Amino acid sequence: MKVAVIGVGLIGGSLALKLREKNFANEFIGIDKSENHLQEALELGIIDKAENLENGVKNADLIIVAIPVDATVKILPQVLDLISENQTVMDVGSTKSGIVAAIKNHSKRHRYVAFHPMWGTENSGPKSAQKESFSGRAAVICDKEDSAEDAFSLVEKVANTLEMNTIFMASEAHDIHTAYISHISHITSYALANTVLEKEREEDTIFQLASSGFSSTVRLAKSHPEMWVPIFKQNKENVLDVLNEHITQLRKFKAALEKENYELLEDLIRNANKIRGILK
């Protein structure tokens, strides 16, 4: 088994490290537009060799596309053009409807499996790759009926090798759920960082006082626009729905405070506390 990883960054690198350790394949080929990242990935033992897109794809049994979702939409048809019926392609994008739509009518559509591992950090690049990132987390496979059985089985084996819990979903449902579970958290975190940066001019004070609560809430605000603008763009309608609801919820806190209605404030907090029963 040979695996080609397109994009040897945080996600692609982390996947490769774990799959290597588990002897999932005997060769890992790296493909990346950044020569620096390829060099780093070689030095870190993430890949065995670097190739260009055409050679890398042609020589692999499994091709993992792990680049921003706008680039995935562009490269996926090219990758499918290059492969035979014995090869399988998967991606790891945080949106699915736009990616699936881009290859809907491609003659090799069935060789592609839409995959999303629910893990990430605010960091990027091969140096931030972590072998144990995925273990115990959810892996979503979308629209499985559109993939060939052997292609699906191979990607399911990837998920099992990564020690993830596989769940199945239509790509539209996936994009609604990720708007709630992942995309909105990033927007609130960015907006919170901008709030503090706008109003709190004393940067030393931020640094000195920042409590663990603040740090964990704004951690995601360190995430790069190269990854997140394309996600928000592709999932615009769902993200806007959730964002509107979030602003409505914040206004309730504002109204409770302005009107000094502390019973309402307590009700709002008690309702939020229900998340305790859902998220351990």
Next chain:
Amino acid sequence: MKVAVIGVGLIGGSLALKLREKNFANEFIGIDKSENHLQEALELGIIDKAENLENGVKNADLIIVAIPVDATVKILPQVLDLISENQTVMDVGSTKSGIVAAIKNHSKRHRYVAFHPMWGTENSGPKSAQKESFSGRAAVICDKEDSAEDAFSLVEKVANTLEMNTIFMASEAHDIHTAYISHISHITSYALANTVLEKEREEDTIFQLASSGFSSTVRLAKSHPEMWVPIFKQNKENVLDVLNEHITQLRKFKAALEKENYELLEDLIRNANKIRGILK
């Protein structure tokens, strides 16, 4: 040295555990309205004995008030009534102006030191106390000029024993900074939890999909209203200022998405990324 801790919960318990380990005192007396908490604190080795308010306070050199800020405002004058010129009182509240105002004209005001250790979790009660919670974090002492020199020195020694970095501030400045650095994070987290609970009816999906990003952003939403309603109440004006700014910032993200202005969206994200240079 004898220390009395009023409120043997998360903060009081954590303080006592660390001070004990460092042999700061030879007796730790627990005072708490909850008999269960006192029993747990005894079993966990947080305190040596339990006392009622009057006996506990009278027998201690240092009294640490570690209860919600509304209860602190009520109990602090009573504690000052009970003590002599050889005793010192400190609190740990997340607001300061209201607490300081409550004892402004008390004849023993100078025996009190306004203290705020910048640490907390979403949990409560003696069982959630952690010995190493405070190490390396900021400890704010407010209005130090209003405390007697020996009282101030004793509390500074507490901060050093906890291995905290002490910083000094007026109580009004403290309340502005904590509105940004701590209080707003809790409101956004509560509102985010309510958003998800409102719109995402499939609780199993939340649980299965929840990524590390979501979990860290909504972690604070598990925090109890008994602690947080009084904080928001006492710091209402500052919290409202920051909340209004935060809603304004969220509206910018909304406008960028609605107008499909992805350059603006990228600018907003790049600005938020500046937090990377401030928060390591």
